[in-house]
């Protein structure tokens with residue numbers, strides 16, 4: 567199979583979908599890898615590194631998309647890329663369809679085969695291609711939150727860990743999954759009094775067992791969230807229902823119960839955001855104020871630390887990419903129920919129910935498109 571790796575063009579997105587070691591594995595399996603010139607530079611890999619691994623460097627991005635039977639990316643295609651997607655072409659990347667109706671419709675119209683990293687799912691319901699980026703984003707959420715609590719950055723002006731004799735900040739983490747636990751670990755490590763809320767009781771029991779003493783758990787409900795708002799300094803949004811639009815746990819009217827300069831970091835923004843007032847921002851211009859509450863809503867947080875993130879991501883995506891390349895998408899998803907969960911749209915048909923529900927569109931079970 568011919569595999570194409572374009573350079574990411576989202577603002578300040580420096581990750582790349584493959585590292586040179588991945589090229590070696592694909593070429594050893596008999597595949598051809600075309601990578602766009604300088605695609606890996608932001609992650610520390612030169613064109614020469616890729617050439618030595620067996621890839622062909624292409625300067626012309628249109629040519630690359632045209633030739634590739636499978637495109638591997640990091641972020642969802644953006645408008646400039648829509649016309650490049652074509653019928654029957656496999657696109658293996660993060661899509662986050664439920665947050666993006668224009669993308670959903672463009673992918674349907676193109677007739678391409680969209681396999682989404684974020685919905686590949688193991689039998690234990692974990693999301694193996696989301697986990698490493700959630701680890702990065704969770705850790706970053708606490709450190710970005712700490713920085714934005716500084717007065718010159720727009721926050722209320724509180725040191726997250728306090729000092730002897732002065733109390734630390736109060737951090738609320740909504741969702742105790744991968745992002746949540748990593749955010750809480752770093753926030754608590756810096757000394758913050760941290761509360762994690764979730765609706766999954768076994769998960770709360772587990773977190774109660776393993777987390778530091780300055781982390782407490784609370785069941786996630788509107789009443790419990792409202793109770794904490796006046797005293798909270800930083801809220802990190804980290805909820806997820808796989809493939810679906812995030813629920814709004816903080817509504818606009820709740821902002822008036824917070825102190826001016828409270829910081830909200832909505833990591834769940836890639837699924838639409840879990841605060842009603844969230845809208846996607848970029849690393850270039852990450853924050854904005856609503857009712858004196860500072861919002862940070864960067865949809866590609868790991869893109870800021872590509873030296874870490876590219877390795878973390880490609881470690882987990884490569885085995886699935888090799889299977890798709892070796893078997894073709896239909897056989898690969900028939901053989902692997904994890905990968906089957908990743909198929910969101912094929913030949914113009916949505917096969918992931920929550921994506922269809924987000925926009926009131928029709929969908930069909932996967933079986934109907936593969937047989």
Ligand SMILES: NC(=O)C1=CN([C@@H]2O[C@H](COP(=O)(O)OP(=O)(O)OC[C@H]3O[C@@H](n4cnc5c(N)ncnc54)[C@H](O)[C@@H]3O)[C@@H](O)[C@H]2O)C=CC1
Pocket residue numbers: 684696697699700701703740741742743744745746763764765766769786804805806807813815832833834835836837864865866867868
């Ligand atoms: N902005 C960015 O750059 C990045 C965003 N993300 C996003 O972060 C979000 C969280 O991802 P993960 O932690 O990996 O998911 P996860 O599935 O590990 O955890 C989500 C948690 O939310 C909980 N939850 C669901 N509904 C809830 C509610 N009403 N109240 C409280 N908790 C609730 C679930 O029980 C689960 O424990 C996803 O939308 C993911 O795509 C992940 C990586 C990077």
Ligand SMILES: CC(=O)C(=O)O
Pocket residue numbers: 641660696699700836865866867868869
């Ligand atoms: C998960 C995701 O959207 C990201 O890593 O950018």
Ligand SMILES: [Mg+2]
Pocket residue numbers: 642662665666865
């Ligand atoms: Mg998007």
